Amino acid sequence: MPDVRAVIFDLDGVLTDTAEYHYRGWQRLADEEGVPFDREKNEALRGVSRNESLLLLLDGREVSEEAFAEMAARKNGYYLEYLQDMSPADLLPGAVALVEDAKARGWKVAIGSSSKNAGFVLDALGITELFDAVADGHSVDRAKPEPDLFLEAAAMLGVPPESCVVIEDAESGVDAAIAAGMIAVGVGPEERVGHAPHRFATVEDIDLDQVLDTTD
Ligand code: B16
Ligand code: MG
Numbered sequence: 178m179p180d181v182r183a184v185i186f187d188l189d190g191v192l193t194d195t196a197e198y199h200y201r202g203w204q205r206l207a208d209e210e211g212v213p214f215d216r217e218k219n220e221a222l223r224g225v226s227r228n229e230s231l232l233l234l235l236d237g238r239e240v241s242e243e244a245f246a247e248m249a250a251r252k253n254g255y256y257l258e259y260l261q262d263m264s265p266a267d268l269l270p271g272a273v274a275l276v277e278d279a280k281a282r283g284w285k286v287a288i289g290s291s292s293k294n295a296g297f298v299l300d301a302l303g304i305t306e307l308f309d310a311v312a313d314g315h316s317v318d319r320a321k322p323e324p325d326l327f328l329e330a331a332a333m334l335g336v337p338p339e340s341c342v343v344i345e346d347a348e349s350g351v352d353a354a355i356a357a358g359m360i361a362v363g364v365g366p367e368e369r370v371g372h373a374p375h376r377f378a379t380v381e382d383i384d385l386d387q388v389l390d391t392t393d
Contacts, residue, residue, distance in 0.1 A: 182340040184279040188290035190346030202255035224347025226320035263301040271381030287330040322349040324357035
């Protein structure tokens with residue numbers, strides 16, 4: 178059984194479904210710019226940083242640096258607009274219970290989110306105080322699928338990477354957790370997170386004992 182000492186939670190798509198608001202923001206921008214975009218294309222943007230997401234959305238279309246920055250800011254404005262009514266009611270079922278479960282085992286808990294809005298979202302959800310550390314879009318230069326963000330979260334907690342479980346809903350996030358040498362738990366469909374050594378359909382289904390029992 179692994180010597181687990183911490184759980185690092187992705188935020189968007191794991192603790193709350195802001196993934197839907199990100200999608201709506203990108204869709205609105207794409208429509209305004211006349212760029213073909215839909216929910217299927219949006220799947221590739223899950224867990225990916227804002228600038229990387231815009232590059233994927235533009236799909237090779239060349240724009241000036243200024244126009245690029247304006248588009249990224251415009252999308253973020255839409256996203257923040259959609260978040261205005263966010264409250265603890267937007268926590269996904271089972272999310273807080275899972276954090277509490279980890280803490281009751283004496284483990285540390287951290288946020289490992291690519292979002293630069295993570296602080297705002299955590300406050301709106303009323304869960305900032307639950308966490309021992311927050312690593313977000315401001316913490317590192319190289320975004321997921323690079324391991325940097327999760328390694329930063331582990332360093333903030335003072336826990337070695339191999340003692341960390343990561344809960345992720347994105348393909349790039351699972352890649353980042355594996356690259357960090359952590360125990361990756363994917364939340365969502367096989368097509369998206371099937372490459373994680375552990376997978377559950379929803380956050381509510383996550384069973385930490387099962388993760389421990391099925392990890393060497
Ligand atoms: P922002 P996570 C990610 O958060 C989102 O999944 C992704 O859709 C978003 O583009 C990224 O944060 C950056 O967010 O524009 O707010 O800085 O899943 O890593 O918690
Ligand atoms: Mg996510």
